[in-house]
Every structure is written in C-alpha cells, then in structure tokens.
Amino acid sequence: MEWRSKDAINSMLFFSLLVVVIFSFAFNPTAEESRLIAGGLIWVAFLFAAVVALNQTWARELRNQVLDAYRVSPAPPHALFIAKALGNFLFVVILEVVMAPLFVVFYQLRSVGPVWQLVVVALLGTWALVVNGTFFAAMSIRTRNREIMLPLILFPISIPALLAMVDATTMILTGDGTPSFWLKTLLVYDVIFTAVSLLLFESVLNAE
Amino acid sequence: MKPISIAFIVFTLALLGFSTYQALVVAPTEATMGDVQRIFYYHVPSAWVAGMCFFVNFLASAVYLWKKNLDADAMAAASAEVGVVFCTIVLITGPIWARPVWGIWWTWDARLTTTLVLWLIYVSYLVLRRFAAGGQTQVLSAVLGIFGFLDVPIVYFSIRWFRTQHPSPVMGGGEDSGLAPPILHAFLWNLLAFTFVGIVLMAVRYHLQKMENQVEAAHAQLALQGDAR
Numbered sequence: 001m002e003w004r005s006k007d008a009i010n011s012m013l014f015f016s017l018l019v020v021v022i023f024s025f026a027f028n029p030t031a032e033e034s035r036l037i038a039g040g041l042i043w044v045a046f047l048f049a050a051v052v053a054l055n056q057t058w059a060r061e062l063r064n065q066v067l068d069a070y071r072v073s074p075a076p077p078h079a080l081f082i083a084k085a086l087g088n089f090l091f092v093v094i095l096e097v098v099m100a101p102l103f104v105v106f107y108q109l110r111s112v113g114p115v116w117q118l119v120v121v122a123l124l125g126t127w128a129l130v131v132n133g134t135f136f137a138a139m140s141i142r143t144r145n146r147e148i149m150l151p152l153i154l155f156p157i158s159i160p161a162l163l164a165m166v167d168a169t170t171m172i173l174t175g176d177g178t179p180s181f182w183l184k185t186l187l188v189y190d191v192i193f194t195a196v197s198l199l200l201f202e203s204v205l206n207a208e
Numbered sequence: 209m210k211p212i213s214i215a216f217i218v219f220t221l222a223l224l225g226f227s228t229y230q231a232l233v234v235a236p237t238e239a240t241m242g243d244v245q246r247i248f249y250y251h252v253p254s255a256w257v258a259g260m261c262f263f264v265n266f267l268a269s270a271v272y273l274w275k276k277n278l279d280a281d282a283m284a285a286a287s288a289e290v291g292v293v294f295c296t297i298v299l300i301t302g303p304i305w306a307r308p309v310w311g312i313w314w315t316w317d318a319r320l321t322t323t324l325v326l327w328l329i330y331v332s333y334l335v336l337r338r339f340a341a342g343g344q345t346q347v348l349s350a351v352l353g354i355f356g357f358l359d360v361p362i363v364y365f366s367i368r369w370f371r372t373q374h375p376s377p378v379m380g381g382g383e384d385s386g387l388a389p390p391i392l393h394a395f396l397w398n399l400l401a402f403t404f405v406g407i408v409l410m411a412v413r414y415h416l417q418k419m420e421n422q423v424e425a426a427h428a429q430l431a432l433q434g435d436a437r
Contacts, residue, residue, distance in 0.1 A: 132355075139336075139348050139351065139352070142340060142344045142348060143336065143339040143340045143348070144339045144340075145339050149335075149336065149339060152332050152335055152336075153332045153333075153335075153336055153352060155328075156325060156328040156329040156332050156356075156359075157329060157355055157356065157359050159325050159328075159359075159363060160359065160362045160363045160366045163366055164366060185362070185365075185366050188362070189362055192358060192362070193355075193358075196354065196355065196358060200273070200351045200354065203273055203347050203350075203351065204347065204348065204351055
C-alpha cells in the first residue's frame with residue numbers, strides 16, 4: 001500500500017542524506033574521530049528520518065476516515081498495529097541499507113569489531129524506534145499539533161534505547177569491549193514496549 | 209471546603225514550619241560542606257515526593273484505562289503536575305549543592321540523568337494533556353503515563369551501567385556514608401513534612417480538576433438543552 005506514493009521513502013532518504021552531509025560539515029572529522037562519533041550520528045540521522053516517516057503512517061488513514069473504518073471492522077486491533085509497525089520497520093530498514101554505504105564513504109568508516117553485530121544492533125534498535133514510534137504516532141495524530149507532538153513524546157521514552165544503540169554501535173566500530181549488555185538491554189526494551197503497545201493499542205484506537 | 213481538609217492543611221503548614229526550623233536552626237552545621245549541606249533537607253524529600261507523585265500517576269492511569277473513571281484521570285493529572293513541580297525543585301537544588309561541593313553544576317551520573325529523563329517524560333505528559341483534543345485527552349495521557357513509568361527503571365539501569373563503565377572523577381561526594389543522628393532527625397522531619405505537602409497539593413489539585421470536569425459537564429448539558437429548545 002505504501003508503494004502507491006513514494007513520498008515517504010523519498011523524503012526520508014533525502015532527509016537523512018542531508019543530515020549526513022550537514023553533520024560532516026559541522027564536525028569535519030578524521031577517520032579516527034569519525035569512528036568515535038559515527039554511532040551517534042548514524043542513529044540521530046535515522047531517528048529524525050524515522051520521525052518524518054512515522055508522522056505520515058496514520059495521517060494518510062485519517063484523510064479518508066479509514067481509521068474509523070478500522071475501528072468498526074471486526075479485525076483485531078493488534079493485527080493492525082503489528083502490520084503498521086512491520087511496514088514502518090521495513091521502511092526504516094531499507095533506509096538504513098541505502099544510507100549505510102553513504103556513511104561509510106563520507107566518514108571513511110571501517111569497523112574494528114565484527115560487522116554482523118552491527119546488523120543485530122540495527123535490527124533491534126530499529127524495532128525499538130519503530131514500535132514506539134508507530135504507537136505514539138497513533139496517539140499524536142489525535143492531538144492539535146500533530147507533527148510536533150510525536151518527537152515530543154517519542155524522544156524522552158526512547159532515551160534508553162537510543163543510548164543502547166549508540167553505545168553498542170560505537171563499541172563495535174572502535175572494537176572497544178563487547179556490546180552484549182547493550183544488546184540485552186535493547187532486547188528487553190523491545191519485548192517490554194512491544195507487549196505494552198499491543199496491550200494498550202486498542203484503547204488508543206478507540207479513544208474518542 | 210470541609211473542616212477536616214482545613215484541619216489537615218493547617219496541620220501540614222505547622223509541620224512544615226517545624227521541620228524548616230529543624231533543618232535551618234536545630235540541625236548542626238555539617239563539618240566539611242558547611243551550611244550548603246542544609247539543602248539536602250529539601251532536595252531529598254522533594255525527590256521522594258516526586259517519585260510518590262509519579263507512582264500515583266501510574267496507578268491512576270492504570271485505573272482510568274481499566275474503569276474509565278474520570279476521577280482517576282483527575283488524580284493522574286494532579287499527581288503529574290505536582291510531581292513535575294517537585295522534580296523541578298530536585299533538579300534546581302541539586303546543582304546549587306553540587307557546585308560548591310563537587311565543584312561542578314552537573315554530571316551525567318546515573319541518578320542525575322535518570323531524574324532529568326523522568327522530568328522530560330512527565331513534561332511531555334503535561335504537553336500531551338494540554339494538546340490532546342477533547343475527550344481523547346484522558347485515554348492518551350493515561351497510556352503515556354504507563355509508558356513513562358515503565359521506562360524509568362530501564363533508564364536507570366542502562367545509565368548506571370553506562371556510567372560505571374566511564375567513572376567520573378567528581379563522584380564519591382554523595383551521602384553514602386550514613387547520617388549523623390541530629391542530621392537524620394532533621395531530615396526525617398522534613399521528609400514527613402514534604403510528604404504531607406505533596407499529599408495536600410495533590411488533593412487540592414485533584415479537587416480543582418474534578419470541579420473543572422463538573423463545569424465542563426454542566427456546559428455540555430447546557431449546550432444540549434439549548435439545542436433542544
């Protein structure tokens with residue numbers, strides 16, 4: 001369904017490209033430095049890009065009262081939520097796959113630690129962002145200042161996940177220690193917030 | 209207002225006066241830190257009250273989602289507001305104490321960072337309450353209340369681990385070494401007094417919110433009658 005309009009993916013891609021370029025002007029790092037800061041840069045870029053996309057997930061449904069249709073339809077709300085979250089997850093993963101080589105080129109990145117761990121961090125971290133983001137987007141769509149509300153409630157709640165992602169990424173890139181604690185933290189975070197989102201999504205969907 | 213609530217408020221004010229006297233006059237000046245240590249009598253009780261408020265907020269949010277009871281929502285609103293006020297006091301008094309004692313205003317230590325994140329979460333809660341539209345406010349904010357409360361332990365443990373990996377040199381000036389009896393005495397009085405102040409503020413705010421709800425319901429009723437005529 002998302003493929004009908006390529007607005008979201010295109011704006012996300014372009015947006016994170018801009019972030020990459022602007023950061024590289026702002027910090028002008030050498031290869032050594034960039035290994036230290038890239039973990040933070042990458043995730044901040046993806047976080048902002050994800051917010052741009054997440055804001056649109058439910059907005060599209062609102063336009064033709066599709067959300068009301070979902071509400072009266074017999075389909076379970078969890079299914080709707082999982083589908084939305086998976087769709088967003090796929091989106092952000094595609095974005096990351098496209099953007100990762102650009103990061104490598106622009107910042108002369110070369111990982112000291114094993115690369116497959118980066119993939120695990122990326123998958124777990126993306127799910128953490130997306131599951132909360134999808135949930136809070138469904139909430140912020142009901143408020144008066146829609147677009148600005150999502151980051152306002154998403155960022156504070158996501159701080160532990162962000163910390164885990166950034167630190168794990170930096171550890172792998174610099175080969176400095178093993179990120180197993182952060183991977184566990186991310187996993188726990190993912191499990192808890194996926195469960196809570198599923199539990200509470202019905203009341204958000206039906207809030208009137 | 210009922211006489212019993214007035215009595216309770218008067219009692220709380222008296223208790224607060226007594227505990228302030230305890231903290232500023234009776235308690236001895238701390239040997240190494242000097243008078244600045246007295247801020248401790250306000251800092252820690254405020255943190256306790258903030259924690260209590262956020263816990264009440266969590267309970268009230270859960271009750272609201274379960275029973276759809278507007279009074280529970282009023283309680284959630286009241287506790288979040290009072291909690292943010294006390295959390296702000298903690299965040300202001302902390303640096304005032306830290307500057308002369310640690311030599312810096314702020315450090316990204318586990319407790320400090322957790323308190324800051326806590327504050328951010330509940331400020332976003334209040335922003336959401338402010339901007340949510342009409343009848344959805346209660347559900348949305350109750351949901352965020354639950355999310356926020358669940359987030360706090362994760363924040364604490366992740367940051368604690370993060371910071372023990374990179375210890376900061378200024379740590380170790382905390383109150384870990386146990387309290388001398390006269391200081392403990394004054395501290396406990398203040399803890400009690402602040403707990404009562406917190407409860408009074410929450411109760412007053414709760415009644416205000418209930419009144420607001422009644423006014424709103426009356427307006428709605430009036431509008432409906434107006435349509436019928």
